[in-house]
Amino acid sequence: MDNQKNFYIQTFGCQMNEHDSETLAGMLTELGYTQIFDEKDAQLVILNTCSVRENADQRFFGTLGQLKKLKEKKPGFTVAVCGCMMQQQHIIDTLKAKYPWVDLVFGTHNIHEFPKLIDNVMNERRKLVEVWPDGGEIVEGLPVKRLYPFKSFVNIMYGCNNFCTYCIVPYTRGRERSRRPEDIVAEVKKLAEDGVKEITLLGQNVNSYGVSPHYGGYCYKEEENGVDFAGLLYLLNEIEGIERIHFMTSHPKDLSDRLIQAFVDCDKLCKKIHLPVQAGSTEILRRMNRKYTKEQYLELVKKLRAAVPDIAITTDLIVGFPGETEEDFQETLDLVRQVEYDSAFTFLYSIRKGTPAEKYEDQVPEEVKHDRFNRLVEQIHEIQGRKSRRYQDQIVKVLVEGLSQRNSETYAGHTDFGKTVNFNGTPDLVGKIVEIKVTEAKTFSLWGEVVRVIG
Template sequence: MNLADSELVLGLLDDDNYSLTEKMEDADVVMVNTCSVRENAEQRIYGRLGEFKAAKIKKPEIVVGVLGCMAERLRSKLNTEEAKGVGQIVDVIVGPDEYRKLPSLLNQAWHGEKGIAVQLSRVETYDDITPLRTNGISAWISVMRGCNKFCSFCVVPFTRGRERSRNYFNIINEVEELAKRGFKDVTLLGQNVNSYNHDGKDFADLMKAVAEVDRTIRIRFMTSHPQDMSDKLIQTIASKDNICKNVHLPVQSGSDRILDLMKREYTSNHYRQLISKIKTEMPEVCLTTDIISGFPTETEDDHRITMQMLEEIQYDGAYMFKYSARENTPAWKMADDISEEIKSRRIDEIVTFQNKISAKRNQATIGKVLDVLIEGDSKKSSAELQGRTDGNKMVIFPKENYTPGMYIKVKITRSNSATLFGTIHHNHLGVTI
């Protein structure tokens, strides 16, 4: 979602005659787009601002901006000891619902005035703003903003505001424009896309319409909340060949007691029933999830039950985190009574266990021929290309004479827990989606 917001900001600034530069030393404005979900993200921001501080020493006229979810929180902290001495270099602070003000705030900064705008909105969706996308193959489209769930551990409703859905027809028009430009992969984004609603059109309606724009474009989505995952949406995903059979459904914990404390509004049994429906409709589905380990009062039994959930469902992958208290959330008021030592041990056990499952799931693809969308050169070798399967698995294969944006078929020859490796299947280069 931060990437989509960054492209939105680039679009706004492009309209105001700013141009993107790759090198910081060539920039007149440098900005960091922040995330507030995890505590370590905030620490990384201070590190990044330290780099900007060095740039500002060399070029005092450069304007430094902080954007996004942490803007309000950072505003009150930039001059504290926690900010590590970088607060004084920040000229502009803009929250996620105030990006329209950025050009005028930058103009203020050019005249020596600090610019701050952090008010949340109940209506802003940036529906009329065209993001500046430089990828050319994959696009991320925000279909809604904010969240109404108020999970006890989550700061998002306080930093990104309440749910607002974008105009149904504007989203379809945006996908049509991407198709004309040759994009091949579109991800619909929202904190909880399952609650999308515009003039009676729900997320299943939107997915169906978007998939029908161009059958050569893969359609993905994230993130879903289990409480709002409908049978209609599951059936829609299953029924359209170009909607990827890849479902990210955060469970957070396998323990009903912990789920209740997290205010997740579903039980482990309800979650299992959803997974069963998904697997029945899509036997080849790739499932991923989120896990939080070490939530307040979590016992060894709660931890064991979560491990059992991983074993039972057999996720292809998971985003796994130690619990970190986020200020002003309901969980922040609870005693963070799990020691760092226990949190670290439990998350290590979860990661190790899930990695074994992921490795086994990937090993099962060896010998299969998979449709792959080429994304570009492998990060480790310019002699190899990388791409993704329908199930969002990364595949590495020899370069030969193929280019990013092409669909090819790759025969998988080996794998690890994170990546598939293979050779191009020359007898079947055409891909029908």
């Protein structure tokens, strides 16, 4: 084997990016490269970027700065950058002006061209910037090198049509395009044959799967017996070998009664939903262009719990959106108390260049944002701890994923409602579903003992 043909990928951001990195790794593996996990030994480093949070930008440029030193030391060392940040002109301008030594720049819409691009760069030692402004037809059948043999991401759609005023994604990932249901079913059947037990369906807004016909993406309204998102779940629930189905992310405005019914009918659909609310004040939600009110959101939660009483609900919250008053923030606290989230990702609002909210004049001072953030996190953790304790002494089903990140003698996995469980185990349990009796229910994780291996 040619020892020089190796690569290292660093991924910033969301699951969508993680899955894109698996595709990049799959393509490089087909080209004869080996994946390694230390950039210092790599001949090719790929940084797959995210532009959702300000600190992701900063981390990216910081990492790029470090790579320059390696480039100066190692002849032939190649650096490629891709992902959402590359879809923004000011980033391309910065790269050209300050990081001209970067070998390859490509975007989110031409990932399928990566083998050709990297071949040009490697064999002709050319520097290339190749970013498409928007997505074309969906390209099926790209190779994927999955991180785990027993669980997998499955993209069901790309892009977003929602234009929340704080978010850059519609500008970097383009308009919604859905894959055809038969392509998704075929992929999941193949995954099941390969031993995958758990799938996570990915899309910026899975609830509007198949709604928009943009760019020739699948549109269920244009087909006889068309399949909407709930319909897709029913189809996937039938696939033998698949034992757990998750999805993310759901926009509340598009959450249908059919989807709620699918939670009742589909035994493999995990009883957990990530339903980003972002804020509790209807006025702030309006300024965010979220298209639902606090009351409508609470009504959805009520419907979900009426259908599936123990469903785990998680969310995203932004603190300090422009114009947020203390009263608005109190609405957020009130909503959090009413919903009683199982967990929540909380973010301090930061300006994303190129979004409508960048121009809002009533930005909230940093110290006010931080104060609200701390109070919100305290409230969430108090509820999270209380909800977690209901699992004390219960038996939970866990898909064992491997050694715990914190302790090399402890194994870890996830329940079907998304909780991390740690326990003493053995390597042969990895990839299996086991029953665990919870001996200690902490706020962020459960600890327990294996009582039965299901398989």
